[in-house]
Amino acid sequence: MPGYQVSLSKVDNGRDDSESRARGFLTFRQNCAMCHSSVEHPMAPDPRKNPFVRARDLSLPERYKFGTYDQALYRTILYGIPRGPMGNNQQFISENQAWDLVHFIKSTWPKKRGSEI
Secondary structure: OOOHHHHHOOOOOOOOOHHHHHHHHHHHHHHOHHHHOOOOOOOOOOOOOOOOOOOOOOOOHHHOOOOOOHHHHHHHHHHOOOOOOOOOOOOOOOHHHHHHHHHHHHHOOOOOOOOOO
């Protein structure tokens, strides 16, 4: 899997805070929303044009194919999915932006029961 070994050695040196999630949201809108937004979003792909390629709903972590731990998200963001529609993004997204995206994406996941504290 491309980037697997490299991603294992990467550690998020940033902070998972509101500023990081806000930067991640902006990076998401610029680089990811065209495929990963809901159908109602004006930038979302039209499933009638290509019904065979549907991007994952990133707010559903139980459907992630390659894991939900931070390094798995980081690797998928930067290196893409082998033999899949999501390609390598290293030329578009920096390592710091990838970590901000990890923070933003995880903030969209449903909260676990008892985690409202």
